[in-house]
Amino acid sequence: MKRSVLKFGGSSVSDFSKIKDLADYLKSRINKNEQLIVVVSAMGKTTDDLLTSVSHLTANPNDKDLAMLLNTGEQQTISFLSLALNDLDVRTKPLTGYQAGIETRGHHLKSKISSIESDFLENLFESNDLLIVAGFQGFNEVGELTTLGRGGSDTTAVALAAALNCTCEIYTDVTGVFSTDPRIYSNAKRWEMISFEEMMEMSALGAGVLETRSVELANNHNIPIYLGKTLSDEKGTWIVPNDQMLERKAVTGVALDKEMAHVTITYPLDSKTFLTDLFYKLEGAEINIDMISQIQNQEGLQLSFTVKESEEKDLNYLFDVLRESYTNLYVKIETTYCKLSVIGAGMRDMTGVASKIFKTLLTSDIPFYQVTTSEISVSYVVDENYGEKAARLLCEAFDL
Incomplete structure (x- = not known):
């Protein structure tokens, strides 16, 4: 009997009509002699609404309490979907992350999955055709509820597929992986197949289609992973191991990350102890930084890096703590920039990509301030108001 994990995002279950339509679709899959594990997100903007409601109570919510609250969004969805499926005589079992045995480690609001009780889930199929698992959530080693952070339902789905050794299908409101966001460039190409390596790079650099950890x-x-549009007959995109890619383009995609903060740190004294403390605290707070550049001269240290804009609150707290020991510390956090990245596994073997990017930006009078490279990507910090124009120009330059 074929078994699959299917994940449906918040837009796919945003109202009761969509939940009923989804239940009909799942019943049709069950009728084809399939066993399904269905992972769902909170309905529509429920998570955002819950966070907004918290702001009416406190400006500094406790992470444990916040995780407890945010868990309720997905719990609603699994209950509603199970009710709809029961009406269709489908044997279902709705499970929270805790009930599904998804154990996590790390901070309450951005935990990582450490283990899943796969034997327990296997046994549930003896009396059920379909399991509905709340995405985005789990529990830690002391039994406290946790969340996996933004996009965490993708990670839940892939982790379940890995634990149960089956395929993973992720459904959302887009028809697959595009060369760039079609809302920015209407002629963006949709790929039938893309490598894990390229998808990880695109996700990490700002493409919001899949959560990086899931890839x-x-x-x-x-x-x-199959990525497709919910209840659509349009063909989606397969994200596959690198060795299954028969042909590689020099450039596969252009990612634009608008939710980025640019941090500049100046410290005029001996920097070794300060840098040790800084990176120790960044690691402890699980804040990921990118595009790091450092200048050390007679005037002291200047360090720059980029970070997700959502980390700004934690960063400010971290710098407040550091200033208690380093009174000459100067920090500037700016959110008027964006990160523009060109990605492609073919860059390893093909020349001229970087020079083409530089020429495109220079001839279009688009200034850039910081550049970093990896084996398969080149990223630039540009003014936010130039970001979309630059993405369109690069897509045209590389025929994306």
Whole structure:
């Protein structure tokens, strides 16, 4: 009997009509002799609404309490979907992350999955055709509820597929992976197939189609992912191991990350102790930084890096703590920039990509301030008001 994990995002279950339509679709899959694990997100903008409601109570919510609250969004969805499926005589079992045995480690609001009780889930199929699992959530080693952070339902789905050794299908409101956001460039191409490596890079650099950790998990456990539009007959995109890609383009995509903060740190004294403390605290707070550049001269240290804009609150707290020991510390956090990245596994073997990017930006009078490269990507910090124009120009330059 074929078994699959299917994940449906918040837009796919945003109202009761969509939940009923989804239940009909799932019943049709069950009728084809399939066993399904369905992972769902909170309905529509429920998570955002819950966060807004918290702001009416406190400006500094406790992470444990916030995780407890945010868990309720997905719990609603699994209950509603199970009710709809029961009406269709489908044997279902709705499970919170805790009930599904999804154990996590790390901070309450951005935990990582450490283990899943796969034997327990296997046994549930003896009396059920379909399991509905709340995405985005789990529990830690002391039994407290946790969340996996934004996009965490993708990670839940891939982790379940890896634990149960089956395929993973992720459904959302887009028809697959495009060369760039079609809302920015209407002629963006949709790929039928893309490698794990390229998808990880695109996700990490701002493409919001899939959560980065979910692709990393799929790569580590060799679980191909199908990304498609909910209840659509349009063909989606397969994200597959690198060795299944028969042909590689020099450039696969252009990612634009608008939710980025640019941090500049100046410290005029001996920087070794300060840098040790800084990176120790960044690691402890689980704040990921990118595009790091450092200048050390007679005037002291200047360090720049980029970070997700959502980390700004934690960063400010971290710098407040550091200033208690380093009174000459100067920090500037700016959110008027964006990160523009060009990605493609073919860059390893093909020349001229970087020079083409530079020429495109220079001839269009688009200034850039910081550049970093990896084996398969080149990223630039540009003014936010130039970001979309630059993305369109690069897509045209590379025929994307």
